[in-house]
Amino acid sequence: MGLDKKAAPRAVALAACLFACVAAVEARADEIVQGVLQLRWGDAPHATKSGASPPAQFEAWLDAGPGRRHRLDVAQAKRAAGDLYALANRRVAVSYGMRANIASAGKVMSAAPAEPVISAIVPADRVPQRALAAGQDGRVMAAAPMVGSTRWVTLMCKFADMGAEQKPRAYFQSQYGNAPGQLGHYWSEVSQGAIDLDGSSAHGWYTLPKPRSAYVATVNGRPRADLSLLFADCTALADAAVDFSGVQGVNLMFNAELDGSAWGGGACATLDGAYACTRATWNPPWSFNNLAPLAHEMGHGYGLPHSDNSDGDADTYDNPWDLMSDAWRRAATDATYGLLPKYLNMYQRDRLGWLAPGQKRTVAADNRDTHEIVLDAAGPGDAGGTQMLVLAMPTQPDPYRTVVYTLEARRRQGVYESALAGDAVIIHRIEDYGIARSVDTDTPAADFSGNEGSMLKVGEQWSTPDERHWVQVVSETARGFVVRVGPRTRAMSAPTPALLQGGTAQRAGVAVGAPPPPVVARSAPPPVRRSRGCEAVPRVLRLPMVCALLVR
Structure with a gap:
C-alpha cells in the first residue's frame, strides 16, 4: 500500500491526537494510506412465512485509486473511526500499526508475530465546520450535511x-x-x-x-x-x-x-x-x-446505517417505524411502484442536516425542571414545530457507551405513513454513534416492534432505565402530541394508570387518555414503563474520535 506524502503529516497529527486521548495497544504507526471510504450494506428480500430474513451484510473498503482497493476489517474500522458511518463516501486517512498478540492472561506472546491493525481513520477532506460541532447528544459529529x-x-x-x-x-x-x-x-x-x-x-x-x-x-x-x-x-x-x-x-x-x-x-x-x-x-x-x-x-x-429494535437479536429488519430497518412491513402500496418507503427516524434525518434548530429540543442530563412540549409529527405542510426531543444522558469516556434517547411523533397520514401500526410517540435509543433502536416496553421485548409496546400513547408514561428522565403523553393535537418531561426527583401527585403489557392502560375510575394530575415535587420517581430488552444489547469497547475530529 502506498503512502501519500503530502497528506501524511496532517494525518499523523490527527492519529497522534487520537492516541493521546486513550490508551492504545498499537506499537507505532507504520503506514498511512489515503483514499475514499466505501461502506456497503447487503439486504435480502423480505422473509416469507417459512423463516426469518437472512442476516444483513456489511463491509468496508478503502479505494486509493485504480487497482488499489483494500478491504478493511469492520471491527477494527469501527474502533478506529468512531463515527464510521459519517465518513462513508468521503476521503479519509487510514493509519496502520502493529499489535502484539496477547495471551488470555494478558501477557505478550513473544513467539507469535505481531498483527497489522487499523489504528485510526480520520477525515482527509474539507467538511463545513458546522458539521464538526457537538451534536444534540453532546458528542462531536462528523457527518457532512446532505443538502x-x-x-x-x-x-x-x-x-x-x-x-x-x-x-x-x-x-x-x-x-x-x-x-x-x-x-x-x-x-x-x-x-x-x-x-x-x-x-x-x-x-x-x-x-x-x-x-x-x-x-x-x-x-x-x-x-x-x-x-x-x-x-x-x-x-x-x-x-x-x-x-x-x-x-x-x-x-x-x-x-x-x-x-x-x-x-x-x-x-x-x-x-x-x-x-x-x-x-x-x-x-x-x-x-x-x-x-x-x-x-x-x-x-x-447517503451513508445511513441500519436501524433496529430492542429485542437484542441479530435481525436488524424488525423495526417497521424506520425505512432503514424494515422497509417492507407497514408500508403503503402503490399500483405502479409497489411498496412505498416510510420515513427515516428523526435522529438520522438530523445527522444529514434535515432538521432546523427550532425543530429539535434537548433535555439536559442534569435537568431539574418539568417541561411540557408540543411534539409535532413530520409530514406534508410542516409548521416548523418541535419534531425531535432528545433526552441527554451523562457523557461517557468511551463515546460508544454514551447513549441518548429520542422521541418523535408518528401519525398515519400522507402518502408514506398511512400504513403505520398506529398514532403514537416513538422512542429510539441511540448508541454506537448513530445506531437507532426503537424502544419496546414489553417484557421481554417483542421480536417485531410494530406492537403496542413500541407506541407511547395518551395517558401512558415511560422513563429511562436509570430513571433520570420520565416522559408522559398528556394529550393529542392535530399534528402530534403534548408530552410532559421531568427529572427523577419529580413525580405525579396521584397514582398514574397502571400500564399492562402491550400498552393497555387501566385504573379504577380514570378513563384512558384523561388528562394527568398536576405535577408536584416529590423524592420518589413516578411509576414507569421500563424497557429491559434494549439494555441487553452487548457493546464492544472502541476507541473514541473526539480529539482527532477537533484537530482540523
Whole structure:
C-alpha cells in the first residue's frame, strides 16, 4: 500500500491526537494510506412465512485509486473511526500499526508475530465546520450535511446470457418523478425540502460483456456478487451517453438475481474519462419493483446505517417505524411502484442536516425542571414545530457507551405513513454513534416492534432505565402530541394508570387518555414503563474520535 506524502503529516497529527486521548495497544504507526471510504450494506428480500430474513451484510473498503482497493476489517474500522458511518463516501486517512498478540492472561506472546491493525481513520477532506460541532447528544459529529440537488442516474444492465428486460426505461425514469409516491417527491418530503433529485435520469438496457456467472462467484458455499466489477462494466457501457459530472449516485438495475441481496453504499470507476467515486446501489428485480427497498439502498448511499429494535437479536429488519430497518412491513402500496418507503427516524434525518434548530429540543442530563412540549409529527405542510426531543444522558469516556434517547411523533397520514401500526410517540435509543433502536416496553421485548409496546400513547408514561428522565403523553393535537418531561426527583401527585403489557392502560375510575394530575415535587420517581430488552444489547469497547475530529 502506498503512502501519500503530502497528506501524511496532517494525518499523523490527527492519529497522534487520537492516541493521546486513550490508551492504545498499537506499537507505532507504520503506514498511512489515503483514499475514499466505501461502506456497503447487503439486504435480502423480505422473509416469507417459512423463516426469518437472512442476516444483513456489511463491509468496508478503502479505494486509493485504480487497482488499489483494500478491504478493511469492520471491527477494527469501527474502533478506529468512531463515527464510521459519517465518513462513508468521503476521503479519509487510514493509519496502520502493529499489535502484539496477547495471551488470555494478558501477557505478550513473544513467539507469535505481531498483527497489522487499523489504528485510526480520520477525515482527509474539507467538511463545513458546522458539521464538526457537538451534536444534540453532546458528542462531536462528523457527518457532512446532505443538502441541495442530489442527482442520481439509473443504469439498467442485463447479463450477457440473460435477455429479459422486466421494465422499460420509462418506468425507471418515472421513479424519479416529483409526484406523490415517486422518489423525487419522497426524498424532498422526508428531508423537508433539504434535498431533491432534480436532473436524475435513467438509461439502458445495456448488455454486460460477460454472463452472470462471471460476476457472481461461490465463496464459502454461498453466492457472492463482484459489486465493483458490476459497477465498472455497467458504467463503462453507459459512459458515452451519460453525463456523470456532478452525479451524487448511481442506481444499477439488473435483470436477474445477484447474490440474494440488494446492495447500497459507494463505488469507484472511470466516469467521463476520470477515476471518480460516487454513491451506488445494486438492485435485482425484486428491489426495483418496489420503491421501499430501492429507497432503503439509496439511504445506504447517503451513508445511513441500519436501524433496529430492542429485542437484542441479530435481525436488524424488525423495526417497521424506520425505512432503514424494515422497509417492507407497514408500508403503503402503490399500483405502479409497489411498496412505498416510510420515513427515516428523526435522529438520522438530523445527522444529514434535515432538521432546523427550532425543530429539535434537548433535555439536559442534569435537568431539574418539568417541561411540557408540543411534539409535532413530520409530514406534508410542516409548521416548523418541535419534531425531535432528545433526552441527554451523562457523557461517557468511551463515546460508544454514551447513549441518548429520542422521541418523535408518528401519525398515519400522507402518502408514506398511512400504513403505520398506529398514532403514537416513538422512542429510539441511540448508541454506537448513530445506531437507532426503537424502544419496546414489553417484557421481554417483542421480536417485531410494530406492537403496542413500541407506541407511547395518551395517558401512558415511560422513563429511562436509570430513571433520570420520565416522559408522559398528556394529550393529542392535530399534528402530534403534548408530552410532559421531568427529572427523577419529580413525580405525579396521584397514582398514574397502571400500564399492562402491550400498552393497555387501566385504573379504577380514570378513563384512558384523561388528562394527568398536576405535577408536584416529590423524592420518589413516578411509576414507569421500563424497557429491559434494549439494555441487553452487548457493546464492544472502541476507541473514541473526539480529539482527532477537533484537530482540523
